[in-house]
Structures are given as structure tokens and as C-alpha cells.
Amino acid sequence: MSNNIYLKKGLNIPIEGKAALNTRKVIAPDIIAVKPSDFRGLVPKLLVKEGEKVLAGTPVMADKMAQDILFASPVSGEVVEVVRGEKRKLLEIRIKADSTQEYVDFGVRKPSELNADGVRKALLESGLWPALVQRPYGVIANPQIKPKAIFVSAFSTAPLAADIEFALRDEFADIQAAINALNKLTDGGIHVSFDARTYSGTPFHKLENIIPHTFSGPHPAGNVGVQIHHISPIRKGETVWTVSMVMLAAIGKLFRTGKYDVRRKIAITGPRAVEPAYVSCVPGMAMKEFAWFYSEPEKLRFISGDALSGTSVGKDGFLGFYDNQVTILKEGNDYEMFGWAKPFRTSQFSSSRTYFSWLTPKKVYDMDTNLHGGPRAFVVSDVYGKVLPMNLFPVYLVKACLAGDIEKMEKYGIYEVLPEDFALCEYVCPSKINIQSIIEDGISLMLKEMA
Amino acid sequence: MNGLRKLVDKVKPTFEKGGKLGFLHSTFDAFETFLFVPNTVTTKGAHIRDCVDLKRVMIMVVISLVPAMLFGIWNTGYQHSLAYGLDWGFWPIVGYGLVKVIPLYLVSYIVGLAIEFTSAQLRGHEVNEGYLVSGMLIPLIVPVDVPLWMLAIAVAFAVIFGKECFGGTGMNIWNPALLTRAFLFFSYPSKMSGDTVWVGGLGAGENAWCGGPVADAFSGATPLANPTMAGLADHGYSLLNMFLGTVPGSVGETSVIAILLGAIILLGTGVASWKIMLSSVIGGLAVGYLGYACGATDLPGYYQLVMGGFLFGTVFMATDPVTSAQTECGKWIYGFLVGALAVTVRIWNPGYAEGMMLAILLMNTFAPLIDHCVISCSISRRAKKVKVAK
Secondary structure, three states, rough: OHHHHOOOOOOOOOOOOOOOOOEEEOOOOEEEEEEEHHHOOEEEEEEOOOOOOOOOOOEEEOOOOOOOOOEOOOOOOOEEEEEEEEHHHHEEEEEEEEEOEOOOOOOOHHHHEEEEEHHHHHHHHOHHHHHHHEEEEOOOOOOOOOOEEEEEEEOOOOOOOOOOOOOOOOHHHHHHHHHHHHHHHHOOOOOEEOOOOOOOOHHHHHOOOEEEEEOOOOOOOHHHHHHEEEEOOOOOOOOOOEEOOOHHHHHHHHHOOOOOOOOOEEEEEEEEEOOOOOOOOOOOOOOHHHHHHHHHHHHHEEEEEOOOOOEOOOOOOOOOOOOOOEEEEOOOOOEEHHHOOOOOOOOOOOOOOOHHHOOOOOEEEOOOOOOOOOOOOOOOOOOOHHHOOOOOHHHHHHHHHHHHHHHHHHOOOOHHHHHHHHHHHHHOOOOOOHHHHHHOOOOOOOHHHHH | OOHHHHHHHHHHHHOOOOOOOOOHHHHHEEEHHOOOHHEOOOOOOOOOOOOOOHHHHHHHHHHHHHHHHHHHHHHHHHHHHOOOOOOOOOHHHHHHHHHHHHHHHHHHHHHHHHHHHHHHHHHHHOOOOOOHHHHHHHHHOOOOOOOHHHHHHHHHHHHHHHHHHHHOOOOOOOOOHHHHHHHHHOOHHHHHOOOOOOOOOOOOOOOOOOOOOOOOOOOOOOHHOOOOOHHHHHHHHHHHHHHHHOOOOOOOOOOOHHHHHHHHHHHHHOOOHHHHHHHHHHHHHHHHHHHHHHOOOOOOOHHHHHOOOOHHHHHHOOOOOOOOOOHHHHHHHHHHHHHHHHHHHHHHHOOOOOOHHHHHHHHHHHHOOOHHHHHHHHHHHHHHHHHOOO
């Protein structure tokens, strides 16, 4: 393709534990959880009671602000526990799955025969609407509006990310059906971004009714936010939607089979995963279910998602709604003698040339969760821009977020970013500043003030 | 190794909140983290982090200053020996240099770190590594004979009013080391300028060290005091002398070779910005040749690079990431203006022989403005582009 977008800035993190391209097990769900915390800014409304029977596709909660947005149970079974936190905040709806799965029948529909309202209704009633994420802010899409366009990233560059081609290779027809359906919801078309290196080899380049783009470059070239920035930047007042390939497959299945079927192949990865590989399971799966992938769970961190912007869920936690990857890391709560003063420190990776890991570009590292230093003020100014392939001034945006200055946040581009786009800035920061959570707070402030 | 860890763990409770020496928490923490990378894990955001931290960055700057420091020690002794016609060998020269330079370092670090530790303690922060660099720089940019009490006051002023008042390392507007020098320069001009302050022992009149009189041919003036071809020749300063650094001047600023070694380390490790260094050199050369062309000086532009503190300032002071421009485009502008202004002061202002310090401090002041303009331009340019694309 001629209009390849070449991104120079960024960093591929050489962490060990890439999943081998085989499916080690199909996990029959036991107890799974539906978690409101998977959705940014969601105020949930509970729709089921403990002891109630549900089918796969039965709504279990709704968005209190827009009650037609439903969230469905991924399995059929019985609601065994509703977990609440402080101030009765809803944390998890735990559902014990039956041995045979039954699905709510939403009816097979041909996307080509539906209009926009039909597509919208099908997605809302089935609980698949939350698959659509709105920019700015990364919240669930508002069904009332028509987005400028819909963006899909057909590859991921995040550390150890699941290989989309492998994970979804049997679901081409589903994805095509989903694209046909979503095309009804926007006039701007569906922009799908491919990895330039594998574009001609991937089956997905045959998808129709899309506007294809190719990107090349290190992480975060696969982040949909970065892609939008280069394809069609979001200006104030505009909204675009994003959806992942994994969710497209689920949407396609809804139209082709009439079922809410979110089963997917997920990659179990990370330096502490034993023989990392793929498993087939539903979102909400408990970390305990793949116990043969690890030992000594007390010393480990379980991340639903990738090591940069995933969520730490703990050994008793559950896989997130959008995620198709689990990363297992060692908790780095030990002291390292003379760490920073060692001339070489070859067991650690650094993108900085003050160490020498740039001499061994092929090496992969057993990374842990140690912070490798103490928190400081911003000192070094040029490291952040080198890993952010966006025409923004990261430090200025972060400082505007810290100051809570909405006017400046707008000016510096808060509409175009999500915390995940700043994950690498946070990774390389020698001052150990929690940049992602600062951006998250900034977005929360915007949501509050702009509501 | 484990023994040391056990020892630290044993005394740690004493320094923690509620412990007997709890008020020294920051101090203890500073020493502990000096020996051990702490066991803190990530709690928010990215679960894995790069192993580089500010300690590593700062130590690289300190290492890059070592060649200039070593040469400064030697040159201090060498200039003294030259001034008194002593014909010393290598070791007496180094010995004299050490006797002169070590007290400067002691004062710089003891006063500066004491203030840093105290203020970290008061605020309950961790001690920031920034002063390790400032403390290393300060003795290299003052005349070797500066009275120690003056240096102590200047360091205290720079650290308290130049840095801690703004919130510590990372928040300061001006380079603390240069602020120290500026304080000395304006408060005690007699110890900071003239022909007698740049060579150890000369300021005291008759030499108390060895008893000999000053050698006839020796003036003690720096090359910048007589910035003409004839003036340099009169004092026997050739381009080679100035390149090697065997001329009088502030302790660490004279040797181009030693500074270039430092520059290689800084650029190789990516700690300092090559854009600032390059554009400052370009700025210096441009104005240097402009002055040469219009007859304001008979020294070709490249002389400006090797004389005085130009290169030292360019490599080590202008590139301070906190006080320089932060945007990539701003760095070009900032560096160019540092170099250009420094040479402008040298050539056209008869009041000041050296302009580097003032040029950098002035541009430190304006760096935020440069960044502001660069960012505003970039944002409005992008807004226009998006509109056109629509």
C-alpha cells in the first residue's frame, strides 16, 4: 500500500514470555465475574439478584445514565454472589456456569438488511453495545449520536500482545459481518489499520467495506489512539468510536448465529508464565482457571491485559471484558544492591543509553514489577517525546492534568489520548512519575466538568 | 552483601516514623537508596518500568565532569608552578592542585548537601540527586583562590533561593551552579575578576607556599582579558595552549580536550541534548565571525570557542535539562541564543570579559517563553492543517 504511515518514535519492550502459537486448553468456565470497573466512568445498575438463573446473553447490569446500554452474562448459570465494596459500590457479579451452555436467542439477522436503528437495537439488547468505545475519553459509546467514523486496529504492538491473526483466524466471516453492520452507524466509514509488515500476508486485508491503512513502527503504533491521530485527528466537539478486532468477532457472531458468544482465544504471557500459550475462554474467567501456567502465585502479579496498561487483578481476579491477554510477572519487592551504580547491570533492560542494553538488541528480559528508583519531579525533558508518536507535548499535557487546568488540557490534546498512549512515557520516565494515572485523573475531570 | 542488607534492615526502624531518629528519615533513605535500589513495586499504571532512574542519569553527568576536574587539578598546580618559575614535576603539581581544589569540593558538597538534606527532611521528601551534579560543577567554575567562606555563602544562596524556594530539583528556573557563580561575581567582584585571581597563590601577593617571587614574564591574566591577536601573543597564549587548557582560568573550564571527553560521555549516553550543544557552538561561531568581519575583534570566530568558559558552559551548563528549553525546536533557539549572546558580550561589552555565565542565566530566564512560543506555534499550525484536510 502506498499510503503507509511510518512512525519512528516508540519502543518495543523486550520482555520474555511470548505465547506460543497454539491453544493449550479450552477452559470450561466455572465461576466468572462481570465487572463494572472494566468500563471507564460507568455507574452500574444491577439487574439480577443472587440465586437468579441467567443464560449467556441475559443482561445482568445496565448503565444508570443510559439504561438501554446493557451488560450481559457471558455464560449460562446462576448468579452466586454480588460483590460490593465501600459505600455499597458494585464491584463484581459472580456467576457460576452450568456444565452445558445455553444462549439467549436474539435471532439470526443479515446486517445488509438492517438499517441503523436495527443494528443499534441488536447491539443494545444483546449486551454487545459496550464493545463500542467512544473517543474522546474512552467511555462506552453514546447510542444517541452518529460518530465521525469508526476505527479499528487490526494489530497490537503492546508487549507480548496476542497475535490477532492467530487468535481470530477462524472468524473472518464474523468480523466481515460486524463491519457490514457497523457501517450503518456512521457516515465516515470504518478505518482499519494494519501492520505494514504483515499486511499482504494477513487474511484480514481481504475485508470489504473498510478504509484500510497501514502503519509501521514500534509500539505504540498498534494503539488505535495513535492511529486516529495520524488518520483523522479528533477536534473539540467531534466523536469517533473504536472497537477491537476481538469484539468485532463477537458482534459478527451475534448477527450470524443470534448468540451472545464472547468466547475468545487469549494469550497467557509473561516471564513467569510456564510455557506461555493461548487458551480459549470467556471474559470474566478467573485467574485460578489456568493454574498450570504458574507456580507460587503469592509472589506473582496477574495482569488482565498487557504489562504496560493492563489491570492488576490479583490471583483471585478475573479477565476483563475487552482483554485477550493475561500477563504474569514477578512482584519485584526485593532490594538490588548497588543497582544504579553497577556499570553494566546486564540483567535489566533500559531504553536509556546510560545502560548498555542497546548493545544486545535481540535479548529478552525477565522483567518484574520493581519501580527501579524513587519518585522525583520531572527533570529529563526529551525522553517522553521519543516514545510518543503523536504531535503532542506530553510533559505539558501531564502538567496541565496535574494542575487541573481544563483549558490547557484541551489545548495540549486531552481529546486525542487515553492513558494507554502514555504507557511508554511512564515506562521510560527516570523520575518514576505515574503518568497514566495522571492522564486518567485528567480524563475523569474532563468527564465531570463536561457532563 | 546480605550482611549489609541485614544491617540496614536492623537500623531501619530507628529512622522510621515513630523511631528514635525518625526526624532523620530522609537522610537515612538517601543513604539506603544509595546502596540499594528500593523494594517498592509499581502500584499504578505501567507494571514494568525501565531500570534507569535519576541517580543513574546524574552519575553520568558527574562522570563526564571527571576529565575536566582532573585536568583542573593539574592545571592549578601547573599555573602556580609557572607563575613562580618553580619547574615542578608532575606530582608536586598535582599535590598543589589537590590542596587547592579539594577544599572547594568539600565546601561545595558539605554546604549544598546539608541544605538539600535539611529541606528534604522538612518537606518529608526523598533527597533529590540533583545537587550531586551542581556540587561537582561549582568548584570547576570558580577561580581557584576564591575564599572558602565566600563560596559557602554563595552555595547557600544558590541552593536556598535558586532551588529550594522553587520546590527543589526539577522546579528551579536558573542553573544552581551558575547562580553560585553569579552571586560571587556580583557580591565579591575583586575575587572574581582581574589578573591575579585565576592562579593559585597569586592573589595573596608574595607566595606563601614556596617563598619565591612571581616570575617576570607571568601576568596571570586569562586569554579573555586580552582578546586580540597581539594580546594573546604577548602573554604567550597560542591556540594550542588554549585547546590543551594550559592557561589560567576557572578551575575546570580551560581544557577543550577534557571538556570534549565529557561531551562525548554526555552525548553517548544521551543525557545532554546535542541540539543545544550544536546550536550554541553555531551561535558562538556566527557572532564570533560577525565581530571578526566588522572589525570589532581581530580573532577569528573559532577562537571564541576555545577561550574562557564558552565550551564548558555549552557542554555542561546550558544543557541542564531543567533550566533549558524543553521542546525540541526550542532547544535549537535556546542554544543558539546562549552561544550568540555569550560572544556578543565578549566582543561588544567592554565591562565584562566573559559573557557565558550571563548568557546562560538570561536564556534560562527566557527558556519558558521560548517553549511557550514553540508550543503555541505548533498547536495553531496543526489546527490549520486539520482544517485544510477537512
